[in-house]
Amino acid sequence: MRDLILKDVSFSYPGGFLAVDNINMEIKAGENVAIVGQNGAGKTTTVKMMNGLLKPTAGDVLIGDMNTKNYTTAQVSRVVGYVFQNPDDQIFHSTVEGEVRYGPKTMKLSPEEEDRRVNDALKITGMDIYKDENPLNLPLSMRKFVTIAAVIAMGTEILIFDEPTAGQDIEGNKRLSEILKVLHEQGKTVITISHDMEFVASNFARVIVMAKKKVVRFGTPQEIFWDFKSLEHAMLKQPYVSRVCKELGIEGNIIDIDGAVEAIMSR
Amino acid sequence: MDIIMECKNVTYSYPLTKKPAIKELNLKLERGKFYGVIGENGSGKTTLCAVLRGFAPSFYKGEIEGEVLVEGKKIGEYGGELAKKIGFVFQNPFTQISGVKDTVFEEVAYGLENFGVPAGEIERRVIDVMRMTDIEHLAEKSPFELSGGQMQRVALASVIVLEPDLLIIDEPTSQLDPEGTESVFAIIQKMKEKHKTIVLVEHKIDLIAEYADEVLVFKDGAMIASGDKKEILSDMSLLEQGAALPQVAILGRKLQEKGLPLSTIPVTEKQAVEVIAEALKERKR
Incomplete structure (x- = not known):
């Protein structure tokens, strides 16, 4: 298992638009990390560089000793799986199972291994009950899980989820939490972009804040969500319970309901 | 009560389906109120929007029973003037963009042109709305060059510029960051101040709690609860029905269970x- 390192990385789109401006990141193998920040902060461009869809225009993206510059996107995507923000950018098969099987099929696995991967991925995401459906008949929130299953089935050591919480109901968010837990137990590195601060606070050990094309801060959710300077700079907000605790003058960097209950009751 | 819209025992099924997507719905929408529609995915929220706009069944076909009345008149009896009365913002902003206009400015002006509004007035209204929705800087861009979040704001602008009496908005913030989300709610609030009626489908329940007047809860095509937001959003039994409740309501409930004497279950941060x-304070005494 390899660490993921971004060293002095910038990216300009053809035409000159600078989307990421000289950032550094170090994500350890097996870490579960969230990236937060405004629309346009450079989050999606950053993760697309991690999976080789984009190559940095300056600096290096390293997966262990593998520099993405020297490999094709197809080669990098065998190590880093990426779930697109919009599932419809990714879906092209007529059944859920076909969609999930497509990746493993290209990998020349034994039939047993291929089946195992497909079935596991369908099960982890809860998509097994829809395996014969046409993904395009499923609602958007479910199509997202189809694309997550397709990437999990590839068996990559690093996975990236781009805004999986968008449009999810509470059941969907619960399912995402469970998927993150299972992948973490399997030792995978998972990097998730999300606008849902409650989801970030309760599912990740480490948070990266991006703003205006740069990395503002790395930290635990407790550190990040009580660092008002960084939050303001990135135009982010504390989770609701943290805001209530702040107003009540309750200390202890509270970020979730159970923490808040304990702190308030012990006053 | 000034009722702008009413559903009387409405049941609707999409073509080739057996199970109705909306079941025996009875609903009165009062003019000037802001209704938040919540419930798990697949519960009928988007179909409700389509029924209230008349797209189900006029566009989607399918079977409808019961009556949908707009200002007392059957919705099917209206022609094109319904588009002036009811504004509709689709869940997927790509569906909203006309595809026939080259710039965001023209896109926002498109509806007014169709209504035959004089050119000078179009320009004034479009500029006002673009300012309000913070998309002025995108005026000269192609609608197809926009990010998902920008497109959502353009879609919203292209509808509110028409100043319809009733606005139906389906998940307008799914692609937006927290700041962008708050700004959309602020825009909707301004529409409410203009005495518009608003029906908003939204998963971000803490913002519904902040801004809406009434909440409608859907599950399996049925409206299982409706009423004042304070009453609905503090009803813990709805959690078992797949509906989300505000973080602060859950916090309040847990504190009560631990014995803290809260006078009421809060639904907003304040x-x-x-x-x-x-x-x-009470406990210290």
Whole structure:
């Protein structure tokens, strides 16, 4: 298992638009990390560089000793799986199972291994009950899980989820939490972009804040969500319970309901 | 009560389906009120929007029973003038963009052109709305060059510029960051101040709690609860029905269970701070 390192990385789109401006990141193998920040902060461009869809225009993206510059996107995507923000950018098969099987099929696995991967991925995401459906008949929130299953089935050591919480109901968010837990137990590195601060606070050990094309801060959710300077700079907000605790003058960097209950009751 | 819209025992099924997507719905929408529609995915929220706009069944076909009345008149009896009365913002902004206009400015002006509004007035209204929705800087861009979040704001602008009496908005913030989301709610609030009626489907329940007047809860095509937001959003039994409740309501409930004497279950941040501070004081006495 390899660490993921971004060293002095910038990216300009053809035409000159600078989307990421000289950032550094170090994500350890097996870490579960969230990236937060405004629309346009450079989050999606950053993760697309991690999976080789984009190559940095300056600096290096390293997966262990593998520099993405020297490999094709197809080669990098065998190590880093990426779930697109919009599932419809990714879906092209007529059944859920076909969609999930497509990746493993290209990998020349034994039939047993291929089946195992497909079935596991369908099960982890809860998509097994829809395996014969046409993904395009499923609602958007479910199509997202189809694309997550397709990437999990590839068996990559690093996975990236781009805004999986968008449009999810509470059941969907619960399912995402469970998927993150299972992948973490399997030792995978998972990097998730999300606008849902409650989801970030309760599912990740480490948070990266991006703003205006740069990395503002790395930290635990407790550190990040009580660092008002960084939050303001990135135009982010504390989770609701943290805001209530702040107003009540309750200390202890509270970020979730159970923490808040304990702190308030012990006053 | 000034009722702008009413559903009388409405059941609707999409073509080739057996199970109705909306079941025996009875609903009165009062003019000037802001209704938040919540419930798990697949519960019928988007179909409700389509029924209220008349797209189900006029566009989607399918079977409808019961009556949908707009200002007392059957919705099917309206022609094109319904588009002036009811504005509709689709869940997927790509569906909203006309595809026939080259710039965002023209896109936002498109509806007014169709209504035959004089050119000078179009320009004034479009500029006002673009300012309000913070998309002025995108005026000269192609609608197809926009990010998902920008497109959502353009879609919203292209509808509110028409100043319809009733606005139906389906998940307008799914692609937006927290700041962008708050700004969309602020825009909707301004529409409410203009005495518009608003029906908003939204998963971000804490913002519904902040801004809406009434909440409608859907599950399996049926409206299982409706009423004042304070009453609905503090009803813990709805959690078992797949509906989300505000973080502060859940916090309040858990504090009550631990024995903190909260006078009421809060639904907004401000209420939570007030009732918890009061209860802590009470306990010290």
